[in-house]
Amino acid sequence: MKKSGKFIFQKYDTENLINRRAALVTxxxxxxxxxxxxxxxxxxxxxxxxxxxxxxxxxxxxxxxxPERGIIFDxxxxxxxxxxxxxxxxxxxxxxxxxxxxxxxxKSLLPNVNIDIEKILKEVNSRKKFIPIGIVDDLTWxxxxxxxxxxxxxxxxxxxxxxxxYYTQGESHSHLIGYVSPIxxxxxxxxxxxxxxxxxxxxxGVEKAKDTILRGKLGNKNIEVNASGREIRELDRVNSxxxxxxxxxxxxxxxxFCYERLKGLSGSVCVINVxxxxxxxxxxxxxxxxxxFSKSISNETWENLISNKYKPLINKSISNQYPPGSxxxxxxxxxxxxSGVSHKxxxxxxxxxxxxxxxxxxxxxxxxxxxxxxxxxxxxxxAIKVSCDVYFYQIARxxxxxxxxxxxxxxxxxxxxxxxLYEEKSGVVPNKQWKxxxxxxxxxxxxxxxxxxxxxxFLTTSAQLSxxxxxxxxxxxxxxxxxxxxxxxxxxYDERIIADPKYLKIIKNALDEATNAPGxxxxxxxxxxxxxxxxxTGTSQVRAISIKEREEGLIKNKDLxxxxxxxxxxxxxxxxxxxxxAVSVIVEHGGSGSGSAAPIASDIFxxxxxxxxxxxxxxxxNV
Amino acid sequence: MYSQNNMYSxxxxxLQSINYPLLGLIIILFFVGLAALFSISNGDFYSWPLKHxxxxxxxxxxxxxxxxxDLRLIFGYAYVIFFLSIISLAIIPFFGIxxxxxxRWINIAGISLQPSEFVKYTxxxxxxxxxxxxxxxxGFIKTLTIPLIITLVPVFLVITQPDLGTALIILxxxxxxxxxxxxxxxxxxxxxLSVLCSLPVLWQYLKDYQKDRVLTFFNPERDPLGNGYxxxxxxxxxGSGGIFGKGYMEGTQSHLNFLPEMQTDFIFTMLGExxxxxxxxxxLFIYAALIINSxxxxxxxxxxxxxxxxxxxCNVFFIYVFVNxxxxxxxxxxxxxxxxxxxxxxxxMLAVMFGFGLLMNCYINRNIIIEKTNY
Numbered sequence: 001m002k003k004s005g006k007f008i009f010q011k012y013d014t015e016n017l018i019n020r021r022a023a024l025v026t027x028x029x030x031x032x033x034x035x036x037x038x039x040x041x042x043x044x045x046x047x048x049x050x051x052x053x054x055x056x057x058x059x060x061x062x063x064x065x066x067p068e069r070g071i072i073f074d075x076x077x078x079x080x081x082x083x084x085x086x087x088x089x090x091x092x093x094x095x096x097x098x099x100x101x102x103x104x105x106x107k108s109l110l111p112n113v114n115i116d117i118e119k120i121l122k123e124v125n126s127r128k129k130f131i132p133i134g135i136v137d138d139l140t141w142x143x144x145x146x147x148x149x150x151x152x153x154x155x156x157x158x159x160x161x162x163x164x165x166y167y168t169q170g171e172s173h174s175h176l177i178g179y180v181s182p183i184x185x186x187x188x189x190x191x192x193x194x195x196x197x198x199x200x201x202x203x204x205g206v207e208k209a210k211d212t213i214l215r216g217k218l219g220n221k222n223i224e225v226n227a228s229g230r231e232i233r234e235l236d237r238v239n240s241x242x243x244x245x246x247x248x249x250x251x252x253x254x255x256x257f258c259y260e261r262l263k264g265l266s267g268s269v270c271v272i273n274v275x276x277x278x279x280x281x282x283x284x285x286x287x288x289x290x291x292x293f294s295k296s297i298s299n300e301t302w303e304n305l306i307s308n309k310y311k312p313l314i315n316k317s318i319s320n321q322y323p324p325g326s327x328x329x330x331x332x333x334x335x336x337x338x339s340g341v342s343h344k345x346x347x348x349x350x351x352x353x354x355x356x357x358x359x360x361x362x363x364x365x366x367x368x369x370x371x372x373x374x375x376x377x378x379x380x381x382x383a384i385k386v387s388c389d390v391y392f393y394q395i396a397r398x399x400x401x402x403x404x405x406x407x408x409x410x411x412x413x414x415x416x417x418x419x420x421l422y423e424e425k426s427g428v429v430p431n432k433q434w435k436x437x438x439x440x441x442x443x444x445x446x447x448x449x450x451x452x453x454x455x456x457x458f459l460t461t462s463a464q465l466s467x468x469x470x471x472x473x474x475x476x477x478x479x480x481x482x483x484x485x486x487x488x489x490x491x492x493y494d495e496r497i498i499a500d501p502k503y504l505k506i507i508k509n510a511l512d513e514a515t516n517a518p519g520x521x522x523x524x525x526x527x528x529x530x531x532x533x534x535x536x537t538g539t540s541q542v543r544a545i546s547i548k549e550r551e552e553g554l555i556k557n558k559d560l561x562x563x564x565x566x567x568x569x570x571x572x573x574x575x576x577x578x579x580x581x582a583v584s585v586i587v588e589h590g591g592s593g594s595g596s597a598a599p600i601a602s603d604i605f606x607x608x609x610x611x612x613x614x615x616x617x618x619x620x621x622n623v
Numbered sequence: 624m625y626s627q628n629n630m631y632s633x634x635x636x637x638l639q640s641i642n643y644p645l646l647g648l649i650i651i652l653f654f655v656g657l658a659a660l661f662s663i664s665n666g667d668f669y670s671w672p673l674k675h676x677x678x679x680x681x682x683x684x685x686x687x688x689x690x691x692x693d694l695r696l697i698f699g700y701a702y703v704i705f706f707l708s709i710i711s712l713a714i715i716p717f718f719g720i721x722x723x724x725x726x727r728w729i730n731i732a733g734i735s736l737q738p739s740e741f742v743k744y745t746x747x748x749x750x751x752x753x754x755x756x757x758x759x760x761x762g763f764i765k766t767l768t769i770p771l772i773i774t775l776v777p778v779f780l781v782i783t784q785p786d787l788g789t790a791l792i793i794l795x796x797x798x799x800x801x802x803x804x805x806x807x808x809x810x811x812x813x814x815x816l817s818v819l820c821s822l823p824v825l826w827q828y829l830k831d832y833q834k835d836r837v838l839t840f841f842n843p844e845r846d847p848l849g850n851g852y853x854x855x856x857x858x859x860x861x862g863s864g865g866i867f868g869k870g871y872m873e874g875t876q877s878h879l880n881f882l883p884e885m886q887t888d889f890i891f892t893m894l895g896e897x898x899x900x901x902x903x904x905x906x907l908f909i910y911a912a913l914i915i916n917s918x919x920x921x922x923x924x925x926x927x928x929x930x931x932x933x934x935x936x937c938n939v940f941f942i943y944v945f946v947n948x949x950x951x952x953x954x955x956x957x958x959x960x961x962x963x964x965x966x967x968x969x970x971x972m973l974a975v976m977f978g979f980g981l982l983m984n985c986y987i988n989r990n991i992i993i994e995k996t997n998y
Contacts, residue, residue: 017805019922022934025799026918032945033911037904039952043862044900051862058859059875097852226879227856 060235061095061225062130064196067216068163070243072177072206074252075280077618081177081207083163087144090132090198093124095225096156105153106135110143127197134182134198138164138295151230162198164294165207169252171287172259175315176250176483178205179293193218203293205315206246209420210484216243247485247617249278257607258283261600267568267587268316269604270466274573274582277470277479282463284316309563318417318424321459322586325538326387326521326593327571328408328454330472330507332396333380335407337503339399343380349390350374355397355445367393367449370539384510385520387537389453396452401443404451405431410498411468413460417481427464430457455541465571466584469535473508473573473582475501485617511536512576515598522570525598533605535572535583537593542566557591565589568596574605581608634691640987641690642920648913649964649979653679655906656965659894662872663886671886671967678969682976689980694988697981698752698928705749705773711738712780719784727784728970737970739789742777743796744978747935749773750797754804755928756995767810770801787833788958792942799938800931837956853883857951861895861903868899886967888959892951910944917979920986926993929985936978943975 043051072081089106096102103117113136124133135157139147147159165180167173180200183191193199193215201215202208219240224232258269262285271281288305305313314320337343351374357365369375369389375382383391396404408414414429428434430451432443450456460468467481476499512534514520521537543564557565568590573579583601590596653675660671689697697704711729719726720735728735753770774797781790802811826834860876869875874896877885885893895903914937921933940963947962949955961971 018803018927018930018934021803021805022918022922022930025802025934025938026915029914029941029945030911032941033907035954036945036948036952037907039949039954040861040895040900040903040907043858043952044864044895044903045866047862048865051859052865054859055863055876058856058881059879224875224879227881232879 059224059226059232060222063221063223064132065219065221065237065240066162066196066199067193067218067240068242069165069180069200069216070210070214070245072214073245073247074250074255075248075278075617076251076253077247078168078252080167080169080173080248080250080252082166082168084166086137086162086164087139087141087159088134088162088198089136089139089147089157089159090134091120091124091157092132093127093129093156099124099156102155102157103135105150106147106157109146109150109154110136110139113139113143123197131195131197132158137198165200165291166294167290169256170291171289172256172283173250173252174205174287174290175284175317176205176248176255176282177290178202178207178209179290180207181293181297191215204423205421206248206484208422209418210246213246214243217241249273249280249482249485249617250282251280254607255281255283257281258604259285259287261603262587265587265590265596266310266316267585267590267597268320268462269600270317270463270584271604271608272466272470272479272481272582274470274474274479274579275477276482277467278482279463279466280581282315282317282483284314286310286312288312315423316586316588317462318421319461320586320588321425321427321461322567322569322588323456323458323540324413324454324460324465325540325567325569326389326454327465327536327538327569327584328452328458328460329384329387329392330511330536331407331411331413331468332392332404332452333384333507333510334472334499334503335403336380336395336399337506338407338500339403341380341395341398343506346377346379347383347391347394348374348377349388351390353390353393353449355449357446365446367446380506381510381513384507384536385513385517387514387521392452393449396448397445401448401451402431404448405429405434408468411471412481413464413468415464417461417463417467418483420484424463425461427461428457428459454538462584462586465569465586466582469571469573469584470582471498472504473579476504508534508579511573515572516576521594522572522598522602524594525570525602527574527602527606527609529609531575531577531605531609533572533574533583533602534576535570535598535601537598538569538571539592539594540567540569542589562589565591568593570594570597570601572598572601572605575609581605637691637987641983642916642986645913645916645920645979645983648909648916649976651909652913652964655894655909656890656962656967658871659890659965660886660967662874662897663877663890663893665878666872674969675967675972678972679964679976682972685973686976686980686983689977690983690987692984694929694984694991695993697748697984698755698993701748701752705745708738708742708745709777709780711736712742712777715780715784725784725786727786727789734969736973737968739777739781739784739786739793740970740974741977742781743789743793743939744936744974744981746774746777746793746797747800747932747939747978748981750800750804751928751931751935754800754931755926755993767806770797774798782828785830785833786959787829788946788960791958792939792946792960795942796935796939799942800935803931803934803938804927836958853889853957854951854953856881856883857889857892858953860892861952864896864899864902866900868895868897868902871897873897887961888947888957888966889951890966891948891962894965907948914941914944917982920982920989924985924989926991928993929989929991933982933985936982939978940975 068083071079074080091102093099099121103120107115107117115135120133120135127133144159167177180202183194183199183201187201188194191201195218202211217240219238221237222235224235226232254271258281262269262283265285267285269281269283270279272279292301349369351369351372353367354364356363375386375388378388378391408429414427416424416426418424435441435443447456451458471479476497478496478498514536515522515534516526516532522535527533568587570585570593573582583604585597585601587596657672657675660675661668664670664672715726715729718729720728720730727737727739729738750770757766778790778794781793856876860882874893876882876896877893882889882892894906917937921930921937924930924933943960943963946955946960950957950960961968963975
């Protein structure tokens with residue numbers, strides 16, 4: 001036999017060779033099986049706990065449950081802000097292999113729905129990977145079912161039922177109630193709901209002020225999901241807790257009436273109960289539909305709202321500040337009474353009042369009365385009735401700015417009425433110290449005169465004026481202004497008397513004269529009937545009138561461009577016999593208080609008297 | 624040739640001389656598959672389990688037909704059978720059915736078949752006949768050219784389908800017969816070296832998804848949510864099964880669809896998840912028993928042809944098991960090879976029964992001596 005190497009086949013002993021080779025193959029097979037068995041032992045025994053975790057991670061997914069927002073009711077228990085079901089779509093980055101592809105598939109599935117893939121991608125990548133990101137906020141039922149049917153093609157995308165805020169009263173309540181929109185970056189840390197990108201937070205108004213009460217608590221659940229993320233069963237759950245209900249002191253019918261009455265004008269109306277400080281209306285015009293914020297708002301709509309010269313986004317009852325004008329006079333008069341001025345003392349008005357001013361060539365600065373020819377001899381009641389400026393120049397000069405400021409502050413001017421509303425402005429009640437601190441200069445006598453007729457540095461809000469008047473009318477009882485009922489309603493109000501009722505009677509009487517006696521500034525707007533209103537008009541200048549202009553004759557308001565016309569103000573109370581309500585009306589650039597604001601107040605009082613609305617709380621139980 | 628009478632009597636004799644332990648192991652494996660498919664279909668017998676049973680019964684019929692054939696007849700027609708199977712492979716590009724980007728099936732009398740599954744065994748048949756018939760001292764070219772060609776033709780045809788996994792099994796099955804038949808080991812060394820050298824060239828011919836799979840095999844974290852996903856999920860299923868498993872029909876990975884292809888290629892994983900290490904080890908033992916038994920039977924044959932054929936069938940079967948389990952445990956790239964008798968798939972079931980029919984036939988006719996013929 002030749003050596004095996006020379007043969008292609010080693011065939012010298014076929015039988016043996018095959019057996020040997022088969023044996024080698026068998027050994028190799030045994031080896032391979034041992035490796036397989038070893039591998040299985042490694043995976044199933046050694047690495048078991050790791051893989052068990054991975055398997056659980058696969059099948060168990062944590063989901064947060066959106067709480068339903070608390071409902072906002074009005075005084076009568078009418079729901080004003082409620083929640084509606086909506087169909088929404090979210091995406092979870094962690095649960096898709098390709099966010100872009102999933103979004104692309106969704107887009108081709110819903111060609112009619114506006115899906116901004118780039119924007120969503122940006123959002124997805126900037127958030128933690130397990131946070132669900134909203135894709136479409138408010139879907140039709142047809143589209144929603146389409147998504148449900150094709151869910152297997154949409155990895156990481158989930159259709160779900162969420163809540164959308166709905167405001168039943170629309171634009172008449174929008175400033176007061178505010179609106180909700182997605183939680184912003186800056187709010188994320190303080191708001192536990194930010195774990196859900198679809199959650200909303202109040203942005204303004206009561207929605208923002210009481211967001212922590214309204215928002216509720218997130219629930220969560222662990223669910224078993226299959227590979228395409230579809231929920232198979234729920235493993236455990238902590239239900240979300242609905243936000244607490246809120247009941248406002250606002251009567252939505254009245255609020256709507258006030259808003260309707262302001263239509264076409266730019267301004268505000270506040271109605272307050274003089275006995276307990278509850279605000280029944282806080283209307284502002286023009287307005288916007290708060291429900292547009294439930295969907296993502298278009299840039300165009302937003303731009304229009306922002307650039308509108310009538311500023312529909314501003315709540316003019318608390319966020320716009322105006323010089324109070326002549327509406328300050330009752331308070332200046334009160335300051336005078338407290339300073340020992342007799343209301344019977346008469347002062348002479350010849351249409352102007354001069355004070356020394358060495359900086360001027362003439363050596364005098366002239367302060368004009370609104371009535372060029374003057375009012376002649378006037379006492380306090382007459383001065384309020386006809387709104388004589390010269391009387392108040394002299395009074396103010398006599399008692400000084402600090403006394404005026406003290407009274408105004410005591411009545412709530414220059415400070416926020418509602419501490420909870422973020423957008424509220426506080427106004428300014430100037431005094432000597434204020435000027436030194438804020439403007440760095442000494443107080444001038446002329447400035448006292450301006451302040452005496454509510455001009456100059458004076459700034460107030462509509463709500464402040466109504467509150468101040470209410471406290472003056474209720475015989476000086478300090479009120480705690482109310483907009484929202486607390487969980488515990490206290491019927492006990494602060495009974496602290498802040499002025500001598502004797503003095504207040506004089507002022508009240510003067511206000512009555514101003515409306516209900518011929519020659520009064522708001523006589524034209526008086527209400528004839530069993531119940532009457534009384535009040536003070538005010539016209540606040542938004543521009544300085546130059547000497548030249550005064551010499552050439554004053555330009556009539558209606559001949560000026562809108563934004564240069566005077567603001568028209570009115571503060572009033574009623575019924576005169578047993579006052580219940582105080583009302584403040586401001587019509588921006590409305591010309592004069594008597595012409596623009598008083599008629600509106602008159603209509604509101606008529607409404608209040610005639611309708612005899614039951615302004616008693618219809619209690620809502622928080623369930 | 625036999626008379627009618629003889630045929631009946633010999634059929635009975637053949638039935639008697641069948642190795643029933645081997646058939647028993649096959650039936651056990653079938654039932655394991657049935658149980659697995661029953662679990663996967665969530666207790667619905669009428670979906671996969673029913674079809675699996677029908678296929679197994681059809682497989683048994685094929686098994687017995689092959690068993691009752693005269694071994695010499697099989698030997699005589701070995702090349703014809705091989706040629707026919709190659710033809711069925713070759714016509715696939717023209718008459719084949721496409722699915723998932725690969726054309727592997729042809730439709731014969733309303734049944735979709737995958738010819739490549741059968742070619743694994745017909746190649747063994749042809750090679751067994753060839754190695755049985757060659758002379759000891761034929762020249763190198765003359766002796767090796769023909770078997771290499773008949774091995775590489777089907778391999779090439781299957782690669783173009785494309786079906787890398789099956790092609791590799793055909794190639795390995797063929798090569799195993801070169802080894803069994805006693806080819807000098809030097810050629811294997813040369814062969815392995817030349818294959819290693821030509822790998823970069825072969826790489827060019829791989830489809831992108833095949834390249835992906837190979838790359839992912841070497842680095843599963845490369846693409847954990849793409850190609851690595853299958854193998855990760857498979858390992859998670861196996862690993863989370865632990866020693867005792869999650870319980871029958873309780874596998875979360877499989878029942879929540881995290882496992883890919885779990886009724887076919889990844890069915891082992893599903894068993895591992897539900898029956899744990901004990902289950903997978905037991906299954907390995909059953910396969911080992913079947914393989915060892917096959918080898919034992921194979922070596923009893925007196926003719927070289929029978930030995931080659933039986934050992935070849937056994938090797939192909941082993942490669943199936945090894946590649947499939949190696950693949951689902953992450954030891955081998957995912958190449959798409961079913962687990963014999965258990966995976967849901969008609970062609971593979973029928974082909975493997977055909978193969979074991981041949982093996983059993985060789986065992987029954989172990990004492991028949993087959994003369995060398997001209998090839």
